[in-house]
Amino acid sequence: MSTSTRFRRAVTALFVSGALLAGATACGSGAARGSGGGEPARAGVALSMAAQQEATDEALAVQALTAQAAGWQETADEAAAAASPTPSTTAERQKFAKTRFVANAGLAAGATYQWIIKPYREGKFKKGAKGRTFALVKAGLAGAFAYNRLKAAADNAKGDPLLSKAVAPLTASIESLKGLGSKLRKGNAGDADVTSLQNVINGVKGAGAGAGATVTDKVPSLSQLSGG
Numbered sequence: 001m002s003t004s005t006r007f008r009r010a011v012t013a014l015f016v017s018g019a020l021l022a023g024a025t026a027c028g029s030g031a032a033r034g035s036g037g038g039e040p041a042r043a044g045v046a047l048s049m050a051a052q053q054e055a056t057d058e059a060l061a062v063q064a065l066t067a068q069a070a071g072w073q074e075t076a077d078e079a080a081a082a083a084s085p086t087p088s089t090t091a092e093r094q095k096f097a098k099t100r101f102v103a104n105a106g107l108a109a110g111a112t113y114q115w116i117i118k119p120y121r122e123g124k125f126k127k128g129a130k131g132r133t134f135a136l137v138k139a140g141l142a143g144a145f146a147y148n149r150l151k152a153a154a155d156n157a158k159g160d161p162l163l164s165k166a167v168a169p170l171t172a173s174i175e176s177l178k179g180l181g182s183k184l185r186k187g188n189a190g191d192a193d194v195t196s197l198q199n200v201i202n203g204v205k206g207a208g209a210g211a212g213a214t215v216t217d218k219v220p221s222l223s224q225l226s227g228g
Contacts, residue, residue, distance in 0.1 A: 105205065
């Protein structure tokens with residue numbers, strides 16, 4: 001991932017976290033001004049404090065997740081490099097291409113299920129759902145991450161003739177996911193979007209299996225997410 005891309009993601013998350021904190025503070029001030037004193041006033045203050053605490057927790061989590069996301073893009077390449085020496089012969093290059101394809105596609109699939117499909121099925125993206133804001137931020141990051149990893153997997157596939165032929169028909173579908181991360185983050189993604197993403201993941205898995213590059217879901221671990 002380029003430095004500029006990391007910077008843009010960090011700025012976006014910081015903007016979101018700032019908005020959350022500002023909104024919570026405004027709610028708290030409004031509640032205090034609207035109370036005439038006594039129990040209603042104390043109840044309003046307690047409620048606003050709870051809202052501010054929740055917003056603060058979400059904001060900190062967003063910032064942490066954004067920092068963690070910087071390590072996502074490198075995870076697949078690091079895993080592939082550790083799994084295979086620098087290729088020199090044609091056979092070694094093809095094997096290395098498959099290894100990187102499997103790593104990238106597996107991370108895309110794992111992130112998609114963990115932070116998009118699973119919470120979507122559980123209703124966490126619906127308006128009014130507890131923790132919706134944070135769930136959408138994570139889904140947005142996961143959507144962008146999955147798109148980048150799938151693009152990388154498609155590029156890796158070019159290093160093996162059989163795998164390249166199997167993945168080629170999926171390139172347009174992968175490209176169609178480019179704006180999905182933004183839609184998810186804004187809460188605008190629906191059944192069709194999630195289904196489309198799942199179909200692309202399944203298609204990439206099927207292509208890999210047919211070319212001798214079996215893909216399994218790999219959710220980034222906490223150590224990987226934190227760049228450890």
